[in-house]
Amino acid sequence: MVSRNEAAEFLRGADDILILCHQYPDGDTLGSATALCRGLQKLGKRAMIKCSDPIVPKYDYLFGGVEKQEFTPKAIVAVDIADTQLIGEPNQSLYGEKIDLCIDHHPSNMGYAKRSCVDPKAAATCEIIFDVLNLLNVEIDRQIADCLYTGITTDTGCFKYINVTPRTYRIAADLVEKGADGNRINREMFDTKSRARIGMERRVMETIRYYYDNRVAVIKITLEMIRSTGATEGDIEGLASIPRAIEGVLVGVSLREKPDGTCKVSLRARPPINASDICAAFGGGGHAGAAGCTFDTTMDQAEKQMLEEIRKHI
Amino acid sequence: MVSRNEAAEFLRGADDILILCHQYPDGDTLGSATALCRGLQKLGKRAMIKCSDPIVPKYDYLFGGVEKQEFTPKAIVAVDIADTQLIGEPNQSLYGEKIDLCIDHHPSNMGYAKRSCVDPKAAATCEIIFDVLNLLNVEIDRQIADCLYTGITTDTGCFKYINVTPRTYRIAADLVEKGADGNRINREMFDTKSRARIGMERRVMETIRYYYDNRVAVIKITLEMIRSTGATEGDIEGLASIPRAIEGVLVGVSLREKPDGTCKVSLRARPPINASDICAAFGGGGHAGAAGCTFDTTMDQAEKQMLEEIRKHI
Ligand SMILES: [Mn+2]
Ligand SMILES: [Mn+2]
DSSP: OOHHHHHHHHHOOOEEEEEESSSSSOOOHHHHHHHHHHHHTTOOOOOOOOOSSOOOOOGGGGGGGOOOOOOOEEEEEESSSSGGGGGGGGHHHHHHHTOOOEEOOOOTOOOOSSSEEEEEEEEHHHHHHHHHHHHTTTTOOOOHHHHHHHHHHHHOOOOOOOTOOOOHHHHHHHHHHHHHHHHHHHIIIIIIIOOOHHHHHHHHHHHEETTTTTTTEEEEOOOHHHHTTOOHHHHHHTTTGGGOOOOOOOOEEEEOTOOOOOEEEEEEEOOOOOEEEEEHHHEEOOOOOOOEESSSSHHHHHHHHHHHHHHOOO | OOOOOOOHHHHHOOOOOEEEOOOOOHHHHHHHHHHHHHHHHHTTTOOOOOSOOOGGGGGGGGGGGOOOOOOSEEEEEEOOOOOGGGHHHHTHHTTTOOOOOEOOOTTTOOOOOSSSEEEESSSSSSOOOOOOOOHHOOOOOOHHHHHHHHHHHHHHHTTTTOOOOHHHHHHHHHHHTOOOOOHHHHHHIOOOBBBHHHHHHHHHTTTOEEEEETTTEEEOOOOHHHHTTTTOHHHHHTTGGGGGGGGSSSEEEEEOOOTTTTTEEEEEEEEOOOHHHHHHHTTEEEEEEEEEEEEOOOHHHHHHHHHHHHHHHO
């Protein structure tokens, strides 16, 4: 484990830096990568970003301040990636074993990098990037502020999740002072829904089932729903938080059918239930409030196993 | 207009203080009143709160730190009240002309009090109360922190509205440090939906129709839906904003069937469309973003007339 100082020190000495995002990229991995990339470029270094998955258009603005540069990387940095598995192909095969520095906030971080700068107390990897950029004496300009604000607001559900700390608010204050347009970003991230998203919400709400005195709610996301609504990954993101939002529900389970025949489970829990503990029983992980795991079975079988495990915790 | 310092000075010299909230009380007026009341009681003063309307149970926790005291008031303070009209009866008649101090953040404040401490830059009246309590050297304890945090988060839509400033985040940081349970409060205020609400959302989303190149979306709320889900007025509140949240939609129309055979229309518009102008054609009104009108016809006939009027504006 390295400190923020050591991470900054490594970056200060590095050049031709490739920054990797995790698959199914979210606001935090993309905000971290774009803020860091622009910051390094401002220091006169060459830097670029790679992600194994396509990036949905709503995140386009993050790349506004990033210069497109092509080079053979001499240093590889992973941001917001807990495990090399999450790099996704082709980048996992290409770079998975060569990560020089990982900057992350997942408590489940596997320590796969040569240097791991991991702080589970940070609500978002963007909080750590904010510190590292300051240590590198990079001026936080409006573009960087927008990127970092995006990661913080998306990973905290607009300052709503349990991971928010006084520091989260103080960094947000600094970023807004540096020009981050929090209002526009939050509207874009949280208030605008595509037609496909509306269709998915409607279909998903039809599948809600309650268990254990209504303390557990389960939803299903099938391939057919995704096909018939034309939903993209961006449209599916966040559906998993629907069941936990229901009054009295302590554990929300989202089951998602995958094209390869597996079933991906996203768990959302309220204290005192720990979602990560439950998913750990199936080789998964995450945070206390949100965690995930994968089953090589049908959705119905995955649901049965999850419910049995949840029963022990509730 | 008096400064925060002068407001604190007045309160320091006062005793037997009655604090008034506005009618239809929200998190800011109640959070301001309860934080101020507890703060004054901690200084050894007698203080009590009055509101013309009943307070819904979800705000009960705000009163946990307030001692019930009865006395004939010698000083009257209004919090978050822009106009004496908004005090509501009976308190408006009893106290409307005797307000010694008003602490508020509405730009429209009418200056009805003997001393008006109004700061339209504050996102919530609770921001001003935070400063006044600090000036009075009241220690912000966990209960006061919860009250002030509640007003700030409810008046900013959980840090989402345009009124949020760096100072808003910094005060939130301080309050969380003093023990405010932001996560629980935000979940309670924003994230918790009743099963009836979930049922209504699902049913309403099934009714969405798009018109005029998907720039207009219409939803319907029928008596049957309300009956079959068991929805209360609280569960129906806010459904009207669903259609406008859809990507590309400029005008969202919500048609609601009423027991007396009329049809209530709620319109939500994005610039440059003015919802109030459209509703004015049918004797209704409101703001540019949100307006309403009523039809003495079936929902289908109301929809037809609305669409014809909207066509002229789009
Ligand atoms: Mn993250
Ligand atoms: Mn207010």
